[in-house]
Amino acid sequence: GFWAMERGLVADMRNGTIQLKQCRSIGREEIEGIETTVIEYTMTVPGADPVSSKVYVGKDGLIYAQASADFKIRYRYQGVRAPEL
Numbered sequence: 001g002f003w004a005m006e007r008g009l010v011a012d013m014r015n016g017t018i019q020l021k022q023c024r025s026i027g028r029e030e031i032e033g034i035e036t037t038v039i040e041y042t043m044t045v046p047g048a049d050p051v052s053s054k055v056y057v058g059k060d061g062l063i064y065a066q067a068s069a070d071f072k073i074r075y076r077y078q079g080v081r082a083p084e085l
Contacts, residue, residue: 019044031056031064031074 012018023041030036036056044050056065061082065074 017046021050026054029056031058032076034058034064036064 009018013020021042021044023039026038026040028035029038036058038054038056040052040054042050042052051068053066053068055063056067058064062077062080063075065072067073
């Protein structure tokens with residue numbers, strides 16, 4: 001399911017199979033009343049063209065949105081907090 005795919009994606013990022021490059025903060029934006037920092041990055045997956053994306057991170061460490069040229073996904077949380085790394 002979705003969570004197995006997500007765990008695989010994170011594992012591939014950690015072991016370097018999928019690379020995140022050119023990460024930079026490009027400003028702040030409010031997502032449904034929550035102030036976020038917008039971080040732009042380029043993801044390189046083997047066998048595919050690099051893709052530029054953005055992630056919107058709240059002060060609490062949670063991701064409130066992700067976006068690329070073709071989509072924007074928003075996340076809502078209730079009773080959760082970001083895991084400690």
